[in-house]
Amino acid sequence: MLVERALTENDIPLLATIDRTELIQACYRMERGELVLYTAHHDMRGWPEGEAEQDAVALRACLQRGGWLWGVFDGPALVAAAVVDNRPLRHQGLLMRQLKFLHVSHAARGSGLGGRLLALACEHGWQVGAQALYISATSSRNTVDFYLRHGCRLLQQPHAELYAQEPLDIHLYRPLCE
Known part of the structure; x- marks a missing residue:
């Protein structure tokens, strides 16, 4: 039986146990404001070296500031x-909050959990006064297509600081006022 709940500081190390296994066969890149699909072959197993530890530090800080x-x-x-994240982010005339993390373990994909979590994140964003969520998505076709299916839109001008952190990501936003 699945149980949903708020995560505590003690739960943060568990984020690294989410199974990110994925066979990636296509990715997107942005060219002149358009998504371009290209063939790619990545057998993603586990977390890239150091990423889980880096995420844990960032997510602990996010939690401590009210995320x-x-x-x-x-x-x-x-x-x-x-x-x-609870930090307000003004971009393209919208007050946003950043969706810093959304992952579903390999065995649980296709069950609707990702859509449910995105919907809950949107609801939370709306409750704290945001007009949109800012999403910096990995460029894999599955990830970008997931966000597009769930109402996200391309940002023609990514937020400079967030783009500098993830220049290969696809930068999107999810309006909350529609």
Whole structure:
């Protein structure tokens, strides 16, 4: 049975146990304001070297400043999580909050958990007065297509600081006022 709940500081190390396994066969890149799909072959297993530790530091800081961390557990195992930072972000005339993290374990994909977590993140953003969520998505076709199916739109001008942190990501936003 799946159990959803707010994540605590003690849960943050569990984020690294989410199974990110994915066979990536296509990715997107931005060219002149348009998404361009290209063939890619990445056998993603686990977390890239140091990424889980780096994420843990950033997410702990996010939690300490009032961020929203939500997880889905299957017994003791964390199988999905989403994080929304509480720092207001003004961009393209919108007051946004950043969706800092959204992952679903390999075995739990296709069950609707990702869509549910995104919907909950949007609801939280709306409750704290945001007009949109800012999303810096990995460029894999599955990831970008997921966000586009769930109402996200391309940012023609990414936020400079967030773009500098993730220049290969696809930068999107999810309006909350529609």
